[in-house]
Amino acid sequence: MKRLTIYSLLLAIVAAACTERVDLTLDETYTRLVVDGGISNDTGSCQVVLTKTADYFYNEPAPRVVNASVNLNDGFGSYQLHETEPGISGIYETDSSFYGIIGETYTLDIVLAQPIDQTTNYTSSCKMMDVARLDSIQVVYQTDWGPEGIWEIRVFAQEPGNEVNYYMFHYYRNDTLMTDSIWKIAISDDKYINGSYINGLTAIYINNENPWESFTPGDKVTVKMSGITKEYYDFIYQVQLSGFNIPFFTGPPANVQGNISNGGIGFFSAYSNIWASTIVR
Numbered sequence: 001m002k003r004l005t006i007y008s009l010l011l012a013i014v015a016a017a018c019t020e021r022v023d024l025t026l027d028e029t030y031t032r033l034v035v036d037g038g039i040s041n042d043t044g045s046c047q048v049v050l051t052k053t054a055d056y057f058y059n060e061p062a063p064r065v066v067n068a069s070v071n072l073n074d075g076f077g078s079y080q081l082h083e084t085e086p087g088i089s090g091i092y093e094t095d096s097s098f099y100g101i102i103g104e105t106y107t108l109d110i111v112l113a114q115p116i117d118q119t120t121n122y123t124s125s126c127k128m129m130d131v132a133r134l135d136s137i138q139v140v141y142q143t144d145w146g147p148e149g150i151w152e153i154r155v156f157a158q159e160p161g162n163e164v165n166y167y168m169f170h171y172y173r174n175d176t177l178m179t180d181s182i183w184k185i186a187i188s189d190d191k192y193i194n195g196s197y198i199n200g201l202t203a204i205y206i207n208n209e210n211p212w213e214s215f216t217p218g219d220k221v222t223v224k225m226s227g228i229t230k231e232y233y234d235f236i237y238q239v240q241l242s243g244f245n246i247p248f249f250t251g252p253p254a255n256v257q258g259n260i261s262n263g264g265i266g267f268f269s270a271y272s273n274i275w276a277s278t279i280v281r
């Protein structure tokens with residue numbers, strides 16, 4: 001868990017991802033499908049957003065891919081995702097009672113109404129991994145770290161110890177998601193504590209210089225700890241280190257390895273969640 005940190009500290013990490021980094025050619029004629037979505041073990045809609053890549057200097061919202069046929073298969077049955085605003089949104093969802101099961105592999109099948117680069121069919125598969133048992137969290141303010149101090153969110157959890165596990169951390173302040181972009185997500189592996197009890201290890205660091213994300217006494221802080229695949233861990237890590245302004249591309253740079261077939265970019269993920277909350281004192 002040496003690499004347990006948020007994106008602002010990731011640039012200091014010396015270890016590179018195992019995928020070789022290559023230069024990205026900004027070819028304005030090469031349009032790609034971008035897939036962004038996932039499924040969890042929490043009850044609620046599975047959502048997939050389909051867009052197209054935009055030119056580097058195309059400073060407009062991502063072009064949405066509408067009227068696609070999107071289905072999710074768990075090996076036992078197929079579930080259709082419906083566009084929330086048909087022909088407009090490019091956002092596809094299951095019904096609100098849907099949830100995933102740990103250990104199952106989920107396959108996303110996409111058929112476009114109009115081809116992108118002469119391709120209409122795309123697939124992606126991801127296994128839903130287990131997650132550690134999260135007992136509690138603790139929020140600690142370090143007054144002498146940096147000019148204005150640093151907040152730490154520490155986790156107390158039992159590691160399963162069956163294999164190397166990979167984790168993703170989101171946090172909420174007063175029920176508002178603060179890690180609302182891939183840049184802010186914290187990730188970790190358990191290579192050095194596999195099977196041990198996680199006794200107050202820091203999962204997230206928050207700079208008190210930024211008032212929009214710091215805490216005050218009485219704030220409710222909630223952590224969502226997710227078990228993810230190594231492939232998704234590597235994907236997040238590469239995007240956070242890429243240095244590209246993702247809104248320009250409406251998806252990760254092409255040199256970041258996702259799990260979408262036929263030249264599509266992005267990632268369809270499956271992950272298990274566990275939650276814990278505390279009040280800032």
